Amino acid sequence: MDASSISPFALLAALFILVLAAFVGYEVVSKVPTMLHTPLMSGANAVHGVIVVGAMLVAAGAVSEGPLRIILALIGVTLGTVNVVGGFVVTDRMLEMFRKRPGDR
C-alpha cells in the first residue's frame, strides 16, 4: 500500500480503530491495581516499541536510496530495538518478582 495515497475509506476505518482502541486502552488500564503501576508503565512502554516495525519499513530498500536513508534506517531500527527489547525484558524482570504466590516464603 502506498501510504501517501491512502483512500478516504482507509482513513475513516483508521479513525474507527483509533477510537475503539482508545476505549480499550482506557478501560483495560483503569483495572490495573496501584501495585502494578510501575510494570504497567514499562509494559506499555514495551508495547509502543512496535515502532521498530515502522523503522524496518524505512530500512527496506534503503540501500538503493542513498546514504541519508541508510542513516535514518540505522538510527530508527537501533532506537526501536532498544525500546522493544529493553521494554519487554525489564517488564518481565519486574513481574517475575510478583510471581510468588501469597503466603510463600
Added chain:
Amino acid sequence: MDASSISPFALLAALFILVLAAFVGYEVVSKVPTMLHTPLMSGANAVHGVIVVGAMLVAAGAVSEGPLRIILALIGVTLGTVNVVGGFVVTDRMLEMFRKRPGDR
C-alpha cells in the same frame, strides 16, 4: 456502497472493528454492579435496536421493488422500532428509580 461487492480491505477493517468492539463491550460491562444488571440487560437490548437502521435501508426504494419487499420493510421497521423505542423507554424508566441520591427519602 453496494454491499455484495465489499472489498477485501473493507472486510478486514470490519474485522478489526469487530475485535476491538468486543473488547470494549467485555471490559465496559464487567464493571457494571449486580444491582444494575437488569437495566444493563434492557439497555444493551435497546442498543441492538439500531437494527432499525438496517430495516430502513430495506424500506428505501422498496415501493419500486414490489410487494414482497414492501412487506419485508413493514415487518422489519415495525420490529426494529419496537426494539429501539421500547428498549430505551423501559431502561429509562428503570434507571429513573435509581436516581435518588443516597439518604433521600
Added chain:
Amino acid sequence: MPELTALQILTFLVWLVASVGFILALKFLASPKTARTGNLLGAAGMALVIAWTLLTTEGMLDSWWILLIAGGVGTVIGVIGARNVPMTAMPQMVAIFNGAGGGAAAVVALAEFLRDTSHQASGELLSLPFIIATLLGAVIGSVSLTGSIVAWGKLQGVIAARPVKLPAQQIITSVLFLALIAIGVYVAAFANSVPLFLLYCVLALVLGVVLVMPIGGADMPVVISLLNSYTGIAVAATGFVLNNYALLIAGTLVGASGAILTQLMTKAMNRSLFNVLFAGFGTGGEATTHGAGGEEQLKEISADDAAVLMAYGKKVIIVPGYGMAVAQAQGPVRELMDLLLAKGVDVEFAIHPVAGRMPGHMNVLLAEANVPYDRLKEMDEINAEFADADVALVIGANDVINPLAREEGSPISGMPILNVDQAQRVIVLKRGRGTGFAGIPNPLFSNEKTSMLFGDAKPSVAALVSGVKNA
C-alpha cells in the same frame, strides 16, 4: 472501492459518534449516578443515526408511508409496553423487545439476500464472506425471535412454565442443527437459492422454539440474557453485510456484553450455562410452590410480636426475595423501613445476587419504592453484619438463605448464601410451606431462632407496619 463522496464520509462520522454514544450508554451503567445519563446518550446516538439515515439515503423518502405506518405502530407498541409493564414483568418485556430486534435482523438479512440474488447473473455466486454473514444474521435472528417469544410465554404464563421436553428432544435438536448446517453450506457454496434460504429461516424459527421449550420458566432470565447476546451477534452480522459500522459496533458490543452478563448470572447461581440450557432444572415458581417442605413443626409468630421485636431492636436486616416481588410488597416494606429508622433502629437490606428472578431484581423493586440505594448491601458486605443484627426479616426469600447450600448433594450446593442464621432472631414471611425456585426444603425454617409469619407478604408487611406504629 471507489472514492467516497462527502455525504458518505459524513455518514461514517455519524456512525462513529453514534457508536461512542452506545459505548457510553453501557459504560455509564457502572454507577447508578451516571446510568441514566448514559442511557440518554445512547438514545441520542440512536436518534442521530436514524435521522441521518432517514434524510440522506437515496429513495428513503419515497417509502415515507412504509416508515410512517411501521414506525408509528412500532413506537406505539414500544412506548405503551415500556410505560405500563409492572416491574415484576420486566424480564418478559425485555424478551419481547429482544425478540423484535432478532426478527428485524432476520428480515434485513433475508431482504439483502433477495435484493442481491435478484441482481445476480445466473450461475454466479455471492461473495463468500457476504453470504456467510447473511446466513448468520438470518439464523441467529430467527432463533432469537422465536426463542424470545417462548421465553415471554413461559414467564407470562401463556405457555407451561415447567420444562417441556419433546418426545425425542435430542434427536430433533440434532436433526435441526445438521439440516441448518447442510442447507447453509449448500446455499453459500453451491447455489444462492431463494427457496432454500426461506426454508433455512423457517428451520431456524423452529429451532428457537425447540431450544427454549425444555428450559424451566425460572431459568428464563438467563435465557433472555443469552438471546440478547444472540440478537447482538445477528445485528453485527447484518452490519457486516450492509458494511454499516454503526450496526457492526452496536451488535458486537451487545453480543459481548450479553455473553459476559449470562456468564455472571450462571456463576452467581453456581451453575454452568450448559446446565441451565439442557438440564431442565428451573421449574418455575407456582408449579411446585406448594406441597414440598416436610412435616416439621414450624414456630409461628404474630405480626404484633414481630413488630415489637423489631421496634425495640438496634439493628434489623431485611432479606427480600422472590416472594416480595410476587406480592408486590416493596411499598409497605419501605414504609416499614421509614418507621423503624424514625424509631432509631438501624435498617439495612441484604441483597443476594440471585434473589428474585432476574439480576438486580430486588434493587429495581426497592428503588421503585424509593428505598435509597445506600441501604442496599451486597452479600459480601452484609454477611459479616448479621451477627450484630437483632432481627433478620426474611420477606419471601428462600433458596438464597438455605443452609443446605453449605452442604454437599443438594441442587444449590456451593451457592454462596446470606448468613441469616447468625442473627439473634429470624422472622420469615411466606405464604405457606412452599419451596423456592430450587424445589428443596429449607432447614432454616425449623431452626429454633426462626419464627414464621404466614400469609401473602403484602398484608403481612402492612400488619408489621401498623404493629410498629403502635409499639
Added chain:
Amino acid sequence: MPELTALQILTFLVWLVASVGFILALKFLASPKTARTGNLLGAAGMALVIAWTLLTTEGMLDSWWILLIAGGVGTVIGVIGARNVPMTAMPQMVAIFNGAGGGAAAVVALAEFLRDTSHQASGELLSLPFIIATLLGAVIGSVSLTGSIVAWGKLQGVIAARPVKLPAQQIITSVLFLALIAIGVYVAAFANSVPLFLLYCVLALVLGVVLVMPIGGADMPVVISLLNSYTGIAVAATGFVLNNYALLIAGTLVGASGAILTQLMTKAMNRSLFNVLFAGFGTGGEATTHGAGGEEQLKEISADDAAVLMAYGKKVIIVPGYGMAVAQAQGPVRELMDLLLAKGVDVEFAIHPVAGRMPGHMNVLLAEANVPYDRLKEMDEINAEFADADVALVIGANDVINPLAREEGSPISGMPILNVDQAQRVIVLKRGRGTGFAGIPNPLFSNEKTSMLFGDAKPSVAALVSGVKNA
C-alpha cells in the same frame, strides 16, 4: 484502493493477532498472577509482527546488514540495560526506553516525509491527513526523545535535579510553540519543504528539553508516564501514515493508558497535572534533604529497645517509604518480617499509593525481596488497623505520614495519609532531620508516641534484626 493480494490480507491478520496480544499484555496486568503471562503474550505478538514484516516486505532482505547492525546494537543495549538496572533506577530505565521509542517514531515520520516528497511533482502537495499525521509523529516523537533524556539525566544525577527555570522560560516556551504551529501549518498547507520539516524537528527537540528542565527531579515519574503516553500517540500517528494497524492500535492503547496512568498518579498526590508541569514543585530528594526540620527535641530509641517493643507486640505495621528504596533496605526488612512472624507477631505492610518515587515503587522492592504480596495492604484497607497495632515501624517514609496533610495551607494539604499516629508507638528510621519530597517539616516526629532511630535504613534494620533475634 486496489484489490489486496493474499499476502496483504495475511498481513492484516498478523496485525490483528499482534494487537490482541498487546491488549492482553495490558489487560492481564489487572492481577499479579496473570501479569507475567500477559507480558509474554505481548512479546509474542511483537515477535510475530516483526518476523512477518522482516520476511514479507519487498526489499527488506537487501538491507540485511542495516537490520543486523542496528538490531544487534539495539538488542545488546536493551538486554544489558534491562538486566542490570537496579530496581531503584527503574524510572530512569523506562525513561531511556521511552525516549528511544519516541526518537524512532520521529525518524520514521521524517523518513516517510522524505520518501514521499521525493516522488512528488513540483508544486503538488501531499494529502492533508497524511501530512498532518506525519508532522504529529515527528513533533511528539521528538519532544518525547529529548524530554525523556532530560528526565533520565535528572534522576540519574547527570543534570541538576532541582527545577531549572530558564531566564525567560515562559516566553521561550510560547515562542517555540508558536513557531512549531506556524511551520507545521506552512509545511502542510503551502509547501512540503524538506528544510522546514528538518527545522520543525529540531525545534521540537529543543521544546522537549525546555519543557522538562523546569520540573523537579522527584516529579519525573509523572513526567515519564506522560512522555510514555506521548510516544504512544507518536507511534499511532506514524501507524496512520504507514496505514499500519499494528502501530495504530499499539500506539493508541499506550497513548490512552499513559494518559490515565498519569492522571491516577497526580490524583494520588492530590495535585493537578498542570501543577506538576508548571509549578516547579518537586525539588528532588538529596537537594533539600538536610537542614530543614526545625529545632524541636526528638526522642531517640536504641535499636535493641525498638526490637523488644516489636518482638513482644501482637501486631506490627511496617510503613516503607522512599528512604527504604535509597538505603536498599528491603532485604533486611524481609528478614525482620520473617523473624517477627516466627515469634507470632502479626506483621503487615502499609503501602501508600505515592510512597517512593514511582507508582508501586514499594511493591516492586518488597516483591524483589520476596515479601508475599498478600502482606502488602493498600492505604484504605490498612488505615483502620493502625489503632490495633502495637508498633508502627516507619522506614524512610515522611510525606505519606505527615499529619500536616490534614490541615490547610501546606503543599501536601488534602493528600490522604497513613494514620500512623493511631498506633500505640511509632518508631521512625531515617538518617537525620531531612525533609521528604515536599520539603516540609513533619510534626509526627515530635509526637510523644514517636521515637527516632537515626541512621541509614539498611544498617538500622539490620540492627533491629539482631535485636529481635536476641529478644
